[in-house]
Amino acid sequence: MSIDIAALTVGQDIGSRSITVTRTDLVKYAGASGDFNPIHWNEAFATGVGLPGVIAHGMFTMGAAVQLVTDWAGDPAAVVDFQTRFTKPVPVADTTGTPESGAVIEVSGAIGALDADAGTARVDLTVVSAAQKVLVKAQAVVRVA
Amino acid sequence: MTINPDLQGRSYPAAEVYDVGREKIREFARAVKATHPAHFDVAAAEALGHSDLVAPPTFAIIVAQRADAQLIEDPESGIDFSRVVHADQRFTHHRPIIAGDRLVAELHVDGVRAMGGGAMITTRSEIFALAPGDATGAAGVREPVATTTSSILVRGEGQ
Numbered sequence: 001m002s003i004d005i006a007a008l009t010v011g012q013d014i015g016s017r018s019i020t021v022t023r024t025d026l027v028k029y030a031g032a033s034g035d036f037n038p039i040h041w042n043e044a045f046a047t048g049v050g051l052p053g054v055i056a057h058g059m060f061t062m063g064a065a066v067q068l069v070t071d072w073a074g075d076p077a078a079v080v081d082f083q084t085r086f087t088k089p090v091p092v093a094d095t096t097g098t099p100e101s102g103a104v105i106e107v108s109g110a111i112g113a114l115d116a117d118a119g120t121a122r123v124d125l126t127v128v129s130a131a132q133k134v135l136v137k138a139q140a141v142v143r144v145a
Numbered sequence: 146m147t148i149n150p151d152l153q154g155r156s157y158p159a160a161e162v163y164d165v166g167r168e169k170i171r172e173f174a175r176a177v178k179a180t181h182p183a184h185f186d187v188a189a190a191e192a193l194g195h196s197d198l199v200a201p202p203t204f205a206i207i208v209a210q211r212a213d214a215q216l217i218e219d220p221e222s223g224i225d226f227s228r229v230v231h232a233d234q235r236f237t238h239h240r241p242i243i244a245g246d247r248l249v250a251e252l253h254v255d256g257v258r259a260m261g262g263g264a265m266i267t268t269r270s271e272i273f274a275l276a277p278g279d280a281t282g283a284a285g286v287r288e289p290v291a292t293t294t295s296s297i298l299v300r301g302e303g304q
Contacts, residue, residue: 019178032169032176033207037226049227058231063177063203070181070202075193076241077183079202083235140202 002145003073008111008121014072016108019064020101021056021092029060043094055089056103061134062086065107065127069140072109072123080120081141088132105129112139119143148264148299149223153257157215159249162275163208167244170198177201190243200242206234209270209293212250216268224266224299232265232296239289247275248290255294262301269294 026040035057038045046054062084070076092102105127112124121142127135167187174184182189183199190198217224242248249272256267273287 025176025178029176032173033210035210037229059203059206059234060177062234063179063201063206066202067177067179067181070179075183076179076181076199076201077193077195077238079238081235081237082202083233085233086231 003121003142005114005116005119005121005144008114008144010111010114012111014109014111014123015068016106017068019105019107021060021090021103021105022101023054023092023094023096026054026056026060026092029057029063033057033059035059051089052091053093055091056105058086061090061105061127061129062138064105065125065135065138066140068107068109068125069123069142073142073144078143079140080143082139084125084127084135084138086134087136088129088134090129090134103129105134109140119145147223148257148259148266149221150257150259152216152222152254152266155216155254157212157252159251159273160215161211161249162281163211163248163250165200165204165242165244165246165248167198169207170200170204170244173204173207174201177203195241195243197244200244202236202238204242205236205238205270205272205291205293208248208250208272209295212252212270213268213295213297215252216254216266228263228300230298230300232298233294234296235294237292239291242290246290248272249275249287256296260298260301263299264301265296265298267294267296 113122123140125138250270253269258265270293272291276286
């Protein structure tokens with residue numbers, strides 16, 4: 001694969017996707033990442049510290065959102081920089097035992113900037129759950145040809 | 146409990162070595178719902194010019210949060226982990242993380258700022274790969290792999 005920087009324009013859409021999230025997904029992410037903060041898996045603990053309920057790890061949302069960029073780039077190694085601010089939590093309802101998801105995260109991306117000298121494109125992600133922006137200034141810098 | 150303002154400028158040297166395994170890359174990739182074959186299939190990674198499986202872009206958080214734990218668990222820091230909220234995160238990759246890498250992280254406390262009754266703490270992990278044959282990092286030959294920066298908000302009482 002290679003993306004020709006000359007073929008890209010600022011504002012260009014790179015696509016979108018919906019990510020469904022369940023409590024099981026949060027347990028898997030906890031195990032995979034080593035982040036066992038109980039606000040991500042224990043309802044009583046989460047409400048006890050003033051949260052609406054169990055919330056997704058910010059790093060789950062960040063890590064899942066960048067897959068749109070990875071797949072567009074064609075090589076995970078092309079993502080040379082990735083940053084975000086976490087603005088709103090993503091509460092994940094307990095739908096255990098049903099086929100329903102506990103939350104849905106909508107991700108869309110557009111070219112935010114091009115740097116021909118560096119050979120990079122910046123992809124700006126819009127990441128929304130329950131009509132709230134959950135990530136802000138979510139920007140991935142991708143090496144392009 | 147209050148945050149120790151003297152934390153600013155503090156560094157924690159590289160501690161344990163993190164061995165990047167293929168199955169861990171696959172497990173982490175599944176956990177963030179990544180489907181790119183370069184995370185799962187060695188031949189697919191090789192076809193892109195990599196020597197082994199490529200970690201997803203946020204994989205370094207595993208190593209960075211282990212380094213952060215040194216600060217959070219430091220009794221001098223005054224940080225109550227149950228009051229910590231992740232405020233922002235950045236990954237800058239100097240090269241991709243590849244299965245077989247042996248990584249170490251040096252933690253730097255770049256900023257401590259009072260916010261209401263709490264504090265915003267910004268940390269930076271400099272992640273390096275050890276050279277083959279350097280079991281502990283003692284030989285000092287290290288290749289820069291990633292720089293991660295993270296801000297955490299430690300909520301004060303009533304926040």
